[in-house]
Amino acid sequence: MEAVKISIFVTMTTISAPAYKGSFVEVFENAAMYGYAINIWTEKGNAVIMSEEEYQNIMETLHIASIPKMKEKIIEGLNTPLSECLSEEEVNF
Numbered sequence: 001m002e003a004v005k006i007s008i009f010v011t012m013t014t015i016s017a018p019a020y021k022g023s024f025v026e027v028f029e030n031a032a033m034y035g036y037a038i039n040i041w042t043e044k045g046n047a048v049i050m051s052e053e054e055y056q057n058i059m060e061t062l063h064i065a066s067i068p069k070m071k072e073k074i075i076e077g078l079n080t081p082l083s084e085c086l087s088e089e090e091v092n093f
């Protein structure tokens with residue numbers, strides 16, 4: 001089975017805690033509206049703020065990845081030529 005490389009680009013902004021204090025509403029809105037992940041750093045550690053939708057997507061991905069053999073099935077599907085797939089009209093939901 002040939003390996004498939006999947007790349008994910010995530011927009012991540014980093015700001016300091018003092019800068020965050022002055023603009024927290026804007027930070028939350030940017031995370032929620034545009035899917036930005038914001039890394040807030042302090043001397044004691046960092047935290048990341050992201051939209052609820054992004055968080056739910058990550059949780060779903062982790063859940064799917066935890067199912068035995070699911071990764072292999074997904075890769076197999078990605079490697080299947082379109083000529084071997086059902087057309088949209090043939091799929092019944």
